[in-house]
Amino acid sequence: MKTSTVLISSLLGLMFSCIAHAQADPGKEVIGKLKGSIVYATNSNESSQNATPVSGALQRTIVANKLPFATYYLLGTDRQDVYKGYPNWLKPMRGSDAMMLSYEPKQTTAEGIKVEVSFWQNKQKIFSTKTLTIKPGTPLIFTGPQWRNGKVLIVLELEQ
Amino acid sequence: MNDKSPEELMVRWMDGEKLNPEELDVLKKMHAEDPSWAIDPKEFAPVAEALHTRYSSDLEVPQGKLFQDTLMKRVAQEREHEQEIARLQEKVTAFPQRSAASFNWAKVAVGMAACFLFGILVNTSFFKRSQPTQSQNYAYSAPSQLQPVVYSVHDNLSADFLSVDEQNVIVIEGLDAIPDNIDLFALSYPAPPSRRQPIKVTPHIHYPLYEN
Amino acid sequence: MSMDDPSEPPEHDQQEATSPANDEVAAQERTLVKAAQNGDLRAFDQLVELHRGKIYSMIYNMLHNQADAWDLTQESFIKAWKALPKFENRSKFSTWLYRIAHNTVYDWMRKRKITSAGEFNDEILADDSIEPSARTTPRSSIAPDKQLENSELAKRIETAMEKLSMEHRQVIILREIDGYDYKEIAAMTDNTLGTVMSRLFYARKKLQTLLKNER
DSSP states (O other), rough: OOOHHHHHHHHHHHHHHHHHHHHSOOGGOOEEEEEEEEEESSSSSOOOTTTOOOOOOHHHHHHHTOSSSSSEEEEEEEEEESSOOOOEEOOTTOOOOOOOEEEEEEEEEEOOOEEEEEEETTEEEEEEOOOOBBBTTBBBBEEEEEETTEEEEEEEEEEE | OOOOOHHHHHHHHTTTTOHHHHHHHHHHHHHHTTTTOOOOOHHHHHHHHHHHHOOOOOOOOOTTHHHHHHHHHHHHHHHHHHHHHHHHHHHHHHHOOTTGGGGGHHHHHHHHHHHHHHHHHHHHHHHHHHOOOOOOOOOOOOOOOOOEEEESTTOOOOOEOOOOSSSTEEEEOOOOOOTTSSSSHHHHHHOOOOOOOOOOOOOOSOOGGOOO | OOOOTTTTTOOOOOOOOOHHHHHHHHHHHHHHOOOOOOOOHHHHHHHHHHHHHHHHHHHHHHHHHHHHHHHHHHHHHHHHHHGGGGOOSSOOOOHHHHEEEEEEHHHHHHHHEETTTTTOOOSSSSGGSSSSTTTTOOOTTEEEEEEEEOOOOHHHHHHHHHHOOOHHHHOOOOOOISHHHHHHHHHHHHHHHHHHHHHHHHHHHHHHHHHHHTO
């Protein structure tokens, strides 16, 4: 009787723990962190006391890809988790809607994460991408709209 | 005898259908038991109207021509693949018929050959799918951008990788410019305490848009 | 609501009876379908042009995402091409096509694994689908990337529709927007007539309640 009681209670405990685990939302698993940046690229001498030059992986990518501008300023950055099953948002321009990115992971690979990205301006979706792979250390760069004497670049970096 | 549920009767009545007396009795009874159960058609009418202001039943597919071209290319490839499979099957089944006794060894050889050919065909057609092919009956010109990188409602938008080898820089043309009077520097985050000199990069790619 | 005289149903436009013009269109479509079944790509091309708007609209109305709707519309037509030999002309081609599109969207939603407690959670951009601790959350009032009539009610309708389940949203779209009859909706969604009617009832009720509460 004692043995059977222990057995039954163990089985019940195991069953309930399986149920509890199954009810946990797998979509909320964090599989990485994305950093979205807005960069101003220009060939002019324009600057501002608020201007911050780019650095790190972004700087290396710009140099490696030989982008055709002389100067690159970081306008804004936002970091958010990448959830396995949910889209999320980046608002690099100090929380404003001037420029936003939404992204949705599709697959995790050995190289990085496959995502679909949408670019929004003032709550209007401007474009969406096909599934692209973002690798750690290799930012994804979009040349965005023109502004003053240069262009706005939209940059996504995977931080793991 | 009424075989419809009260919910079905309610929907039909809202949509203008004439119910028979027995069906009407069902609705009256439901309403008497729980007045909040029923849906007032007069209250729902503005909802139905508002649905039409927000949703459309016949939107135009963005980049319709590209959509059509891309789709028909895939359909043509699919058809060609089906035709090749059919040709292979014909070759296998068209082997001349002989007496069963003399075919024992031949059956084995034919089976192996068919499997070998099928494997070759599947592998080659798998890789061929990524290349444009022309069907015999239907000829069309593939669009310049066969696999769009980005989608947009703006027909004048175009996108391409800066380099085919390193597909991490995507050049997008056709976006509306941000007005000059908007100060993006003012919207940006404050500069970090230690300021570095901005990097200077010598342009290697000639961009006609950015001639000084 | 008054049910004192339910023998007088609310007035609605009568559905269009079969007309010679409709018959001719149906006959032309049958010809195209038959030709496409015999491998004529030009005929299939024309069928796609005839139906792509409606298929895209249905998918877009369900997903509110242009890129996804574009992709899934393509997938639906590819599947239709592959299944064309099995189409026996017992139902309307559009009904058959819609069913393929419906199944394509559902398969896609399942693969996205955006589910909750066994029911599909179709609130892709709603606040509660984003981790509460996230610093930024999209507002549900963010408009999709097309020009909309800027009416307050239209925005509220959109918010309310996003709170419906996928199944409820679909019957509302197919009935209220696309104007299909109940049997067609049952055929398109692979459900019984009773299920469609029940969903329609509860979807309308929920919409009415949501909009009443938001006033």
